[in-house]
Amino acid sequence: MKITITCVGRAGRAKHDASQSLIEAYRERLPWPVAIREVEDRKAGGTAAERKAREAALLLAAIPKGAVIIALDERGKSLTSRAFADQLAAWRDHGEQEVAFVIGGADGLDRSVLDRARLTLSLSAMTWPHLLARVMLLEQLYRAWSLQTGHPYHRD
Structure with a gap:
């Protein structure tokens, strides 16, 4: 299964910060190919709704065609690690090629992104910096793989 993480970011952000090191460490551990597609809204100003709409257009354009879309949102569904692993396995087993x-x-996220998502997922009821959300997501993807394969990383 191919994984794409499409996210809003800023060009020129420090590539050698602690979060980037963790992101790369989990990407290297995963046997699934993981692409990170960062988009940047270069237009200044506007209301929050206008910014979200501009970002949504960029995000939706960056998503691979045919991919199962999972929106990360604090109001989304909270899953256990095992339930998350089971959901990924179910999509894989039903022939989904990319998430x-x-x-x-x-x-x-703008409503247009949330409406296209097959699942809206909350990583936590707390708000996290976006770079840490990437790390947390990648760790959970690695944990999901370990659960699916019986790897000892996850112990019940």
């Missing part, structure tokens, strides 16, 4: 996770900007 695209979408992480919005500071104002969250």
Whole structure:
């Protein structure tokens, strides 16, 4: 299964910060190919709704065609690690080739993204910086793989 993480970001952000090191560490552990597609809204200003709409257009354009879309949102469904692993396995077993996770900007995701998502997922009831959300997502993807394969990383 191919994984794409589509997210709002800023070009020129520090590539050698601690979160980037963790992102790369989990990407290297995963046997699934993981692409991170970062989009940037270069237009300044506007209301939160206008920013979210501009970001949504960029995010939706960056999602691979045919991918299962999973929107990360604080109001989304909360899953255990095992339930998350089971959901990924179910999509794989039903022939889904690619899953695209979408992480919005500071104002969250526009309704147009949430409406296209097959699942709206909450990583936590707490709000996390977007770079840490990427790390947490990648860790859970690695954990899901370990649960699916019986790897000892996850112990019940």
